[in-house]
Amino acid sequence: MQKEEAMAKVLEIIGPFSKNQEAIKAAAPSTRILEDLGVNSARLVDIILAFEDEFSIEVDDAAADKIRTLGDAVDMIVQKTGK
Amino acid sequence: MPNTRVVITGMGVVASNALGLPAYEAALREGLSGIRYYDKLKDLKFGCQVGGIPQGIEELKKTYFSEDRLLAMNSSMLYAGIAGLDCWRDAGFSDPQENDSIDWDTGAIIGTGIGGADTMCEIVAPQVTAGNVRRLGSSMVEQTMASSVSALVGGLLGLGGQVTTNSSACSTGTEAVINAYYHIKEGRSLRMLAGGAEGSSHFIWGCFDSMRVLGRGFNDRPEQASRPMSASTGGFIPGSGSGILMLESLESALSRGAKIYAEVRGGHINSGGQRGKGSMTSPNPVGVQRCIKDAMESAGVQPSDIDVINGHLTGTMADPLEFENWSAALGCSADQFPLINSTKSMIGHALGAAGGLECVASVLQVSHGFVHGSINCEDLHPSLVPYHKSIVQKTIDHETRLLAKASFGFGDVNACVFFQKWTR
Numbered sequence: 001m002q003k004e005e006a007m008a009k010v011l012e013i014i015g016p017f018s019k020n021q022e023a024i025k026a027a028a029p030s031t032r033i034l035e036d037l038g039v040n041s042a043r044l045v046d047i048i049l050a051f052e053d054e055f056s057i058e059v060d061d062a063a064a065d066k067i068r069t070l071g072d073a074v075d076m077i078v079q080k081t082g083k
Numbered sequence: 084m085p086n087t088r089v090v091i092t093g094m095g096v097v098a099s100n101a102l103g104l105p106a107y108e109a110a111l112r113e114g115l116s117g118i119r120y121y122d123k124l125k126d127l128k129f130g131c132q133v134g135g136i137p138q139g140i141e142e143l144k145k146t147y148f149s150e151d152r153l154l155a156m157n158s159s160m161l162y163a164g165i166a167g168l169d170c171w172r173d174a175g176f177s178d179p180q181e182n183d184s185i186d187w188d189t190g191a192i193i194g195t196g197i198g199g200a201d202t203m204c205e206i207v208a209p210q211v212t213a214g215n216v217r218r219l220g221s222s223m224v225e226q227t228m229a230s231s232v233s234a235l236v237g238g239l240l241g242l243g244g245q246v247t248t249n250s251s252a253c254s255t256g257t258e259a260v261i262n263a264y265y266h267i268k269e270g271r272s273l274r275m276l277a278g279g280a281e282g283s284s285h286f287i288w289g290c291f292d293s294m295r296v297l298g299r300g301f302n303d304r305p306e307q308a309s310r311p312m313s314a315s316t317g318g319f320i321p322g323s324g325s326g327i328l329m330l331e332s333l334e335s336a337l338s339r340g341a342k343i344y345a346e347v348r349g350g351h352i353n354s355g356g357q358r359g360k361g362s363m364t365s366p367n368p369v370g371v372q373r374c375i376k377d378a379m380e381s382a383g384v385q386p387s388d389i390d391v392i393n394g395h396l397t398g399t400m401a402d403p404l405e406f407e408n409w410s411a412a413l414g415c416s417a418d419q420f421p422l423i424n425s426t427k428s429m430i431g432h433a434l435g436a437a438g439g440l441e442c443v444a445s446v447l448q449v450s451h452g453f454v455h456g457s458i459n460c461e462d463l464h465p466s467l468v469p470y471h472k473s474i475v476q477k478t479i480d481h482e483t484r485l486l487a488k489a490s491f492g493f494g495d496v497n498a499c500v501f502f503q504k505w506t507r
Contacts, residue, residue: 016150019181045221
C-alpha cells in the first residue's frame, strides 16, 4: 500500500475520535494523534482495532505503543501490508 | 437542618410518548400512549411483546452529541444525556464548551435500575465468551459501570459538585430527587440535577417476563396494554427513557432570576426491612405507611393538605395495596381520598427512570394547573371502585397546592416526595 492511500484511510478512521477537526483538515505525517488531534488516549485501543480490521493486519502491543504521530501509523501500516 | 428552601428550575425528559417538555406535557394532557408492539419480542418468545421505547432518538442524538461521544454511548446514556442537556438549558444555562471552567456549585444524582445491560449482553458477554477480550475496545467500562449515566452528564456539563448514581430499583428516580433535595438543604451544593435513566433492552425486560409480572394480554393492542388500576391488567409494561430535574436553592434561583416550576417541600426514603409482609419483591405495608408519614412530617404538611397523588401504580396486584397504604397513612376514607393518577398508564414502567419521568410529570401538573388522566382503567379493579371519584381518568384543569409523588421498589424500598405550587 502507498503512503498516500494509507494516510487517507488513517484519517478516515481517526477523524471521528478527534476533538480538533481543524487539525484533521491540516493533518501531516508529523501531526501528533493525542496532542494535536485531541484524541482521548483511551481511544487509541479502538483506533488500533479499526486499523486491524481495515488493513487485515495484526498490531501487537509493542507496535501499538510506538505510534505517536499519523506518520508513525502510516509507516506501520505500509510496512505490515507491503509485500 | 438549615432553613434553605429548594425549588425546581429546570427539567428534561426523554419518554416513550414524547421527547422534550412541551411534547411531554401535551402527551400527558391528551392521554397519549408510548407503548408499541415489537416483533423482536415475539421472535424471542416473550410473553409480553410490547414496551415503551423513546422514538426518534437515532436522528435526535446527532444534534446533541459529537461523533466521538456517540462512539461510547448506549441507550441509557443517550437518554440521560439528552434529558440532562435539556434540563440544563431549561434552567437557563448556556451550552458548556469543552474548555469552559468547571461549575463547582452544581452536582448530579442520576440513578439507574439496571444500567448498561444492552452493552453488557450484546457486546461484552458474547465477545468475552468467544475469547475476544482484546476486541472489546476502550469504552465498555464507561458504558457498563453503574455510574455511566451520571458520569456522562457530569462530563457534558462540566459539573464540579458530587456526581453520582443511586440505585434502588423502581424507586431510584424519586430517591435521587429526595437525595438532591437534602444535598442542597444541607448546603453542599447550590444546584443538583436529579432523576433517573433506564435503557431499552430486551435483556432487561426478559428477566421481568420470566417472573410473569409483565402484562401479556394486550400484545395486539399496545396502546391499551399498560392498565394500572384496571380489573383487566395482567402486569406492568416495561418502559425506558429518562427524566431529570434541576433542584436549586431558592436563594440561588432568585439571585439569577431563574423561572421556578415548583417547590420541593420535603420527602422521605426508607425500607420495610423485608419483614412482615415485605420481601425482596413485595412491600411491607408498615414500611410504606411509615415512609409516607415521615415524608409528611419532613415537609410539615397534614393529610388534608394533599390535593393529588401521582402514584407508583404499575398495573400489578400491588395497585390496590398502594391505595390501602395511602388510606392508612393519611387516615382517610375512600371518599376523602385525594385525586390520584398513574403516569405509567401512558409510558409503562421505566424502572430506574420511572421516578424521574414521573417527578417531571408531577411538577408539570403542579406548575401548569392540570391533573393528567390515567388511561386504560375504564374497568376499575373491584377493590378500587370505592375510590372512583378520586381516580382521574380524563385530564382536568386543577390548581394543585400540594402533590405527593411516591415510588416503591424491589428490595422493599420506598420513597415519597412532596411538590408544592410555587409562591413566595
